[in-house]
Amino acid sequence: MATRIRPSNKRCAVIGGSGFLGRHLVERLVDRGYAVAVFDIRQTYELPGVNFYQGDLCDKHALLTALKDVSIVFHCASPAPASDDRALFQRVNIDGTRTVIQACHEAGVQKLVLTSSASVVFEGSDIKNAKEDLPYAKRPIDYYTETKIQQEKLVLEACSKEMDFFTIAIRPHGIFGPRDPQLVPILVDAARRGKMKFIIGDGSNLVDFTYVENVVHGHILAAERLKADSPLCAQAYHITNDEPVRFWDFMSQILVGLGYSAPRYHLPYMLVYGIALLLWLIAFIMRPLVQIKPTFTPMRVALAGTHHYYSCARAKQDMGYQPVVPLKEAIARTVESYPHLRKGA
């Protein structure tokens, strides 16, 4: 019988490696001596020790080229949540993830680490210190969440000792840090248009915001500890900063750090949520004629007005996870990294 030659365990691929999280992950993997292949629909940078493969993850043949001799695959590609495009989410997050799993099998990959999201259990109501055993959202709040649930199930079900193929899902929440295209830019854009004067609800809701380097640390620990018979196989893990913070205090610290005023006036949560739903409906009906992108979507309003923080005790216990950058330091580094978004810049 022919012996299957095992790829070096220092060779990995990052699908979605041109994105915000993906690029931070790639940089840290290179620092740790990994040879990295980036697979993405776009190339946004160059880095010694990294090979870029441009392609769509729904294309198995393109993927196979990038996965040659790779033992670990990190899958952190997804359409942006704001795209709100059902067909695109279905194609990339569900059909595409099936293709990724198939390509991993054909290429002899041993470990697949999926970037899932803590939002897979979020339905718009309070979540306080939830563990990973909370059931998936029965009524996911948007297409992004709906397809992230299906994607996580697919990856965890693919874990197989017989096939020598091990899988794990990392569930970060509210990732922020330098080069994030979402949180800080959307916040600043809203502030510049005078929309950040209001606090939705009473402002006491606690939330996890997780610094990108802590999320990267969780991914690398997961990949290095995942093996046959380890408790990590086929499990999902929350990775957070382990410092829940009031949503509006966090937003205010970022805004004030960049020279804008903190929100001050309170608006009732249900009123804003109702308006956001109405605007979403109008945008949906008008879509064939005109593209309207409301700032305050129902998902964003729900995130801004409810508690949603998660326990990372399981990651601490099973993989020795501890956040490496505390929240205060993380906010300072983030504010510093956006000189072009400062007021008046």
Ligand SMILES: NC(=O)c1ccc[n+]([C@@H]2O[C@H](COP(=O)([O-])OP(=O)(O)OC[C@H]3O[C@@H](n4cnc5c(N)ncnc54)[C@H](O)[C@@H]3O)[C@@H](O)[C@H]2O)c1
């Ligand atoms: N940003 C957050 O707060 C957050 C929180 C929890 C989970 N996540 C998850 O983390 C992952 C990374 O998110 P991010 O914030 O870095 O997003 P991002 O948009 O910066 O990166 C996603 C990358 O995926 C690539 N991509 C999209 N469709 C592709 C396709 N069909 N084929 C190949 N590449 C494709 C994009 O080009 C992009 O580079 C996603 O899976 C997201 O669901 C993000």
Ligand SMILES: CC(C)=CCC[C@@H](C)[C@H]1CC[C@H]2C3=C(CC[C@]12C)[C@@]1(C)CC[C@H](O)[C@@H](C(=O)O)[C@@H]1CC3
């Ligand atoms: C309402 C308001 C003040 C909006 C400005 C900030 C929002 C743009 C921002 C606040 C919380 C963020 C968030 C996400 C996107 C950007 C925010 C809504 C996610 C929905 C992005 C996708 C991730 O998977 C979610 C997660 O589970 O971590 C994010 C949750 C927080």
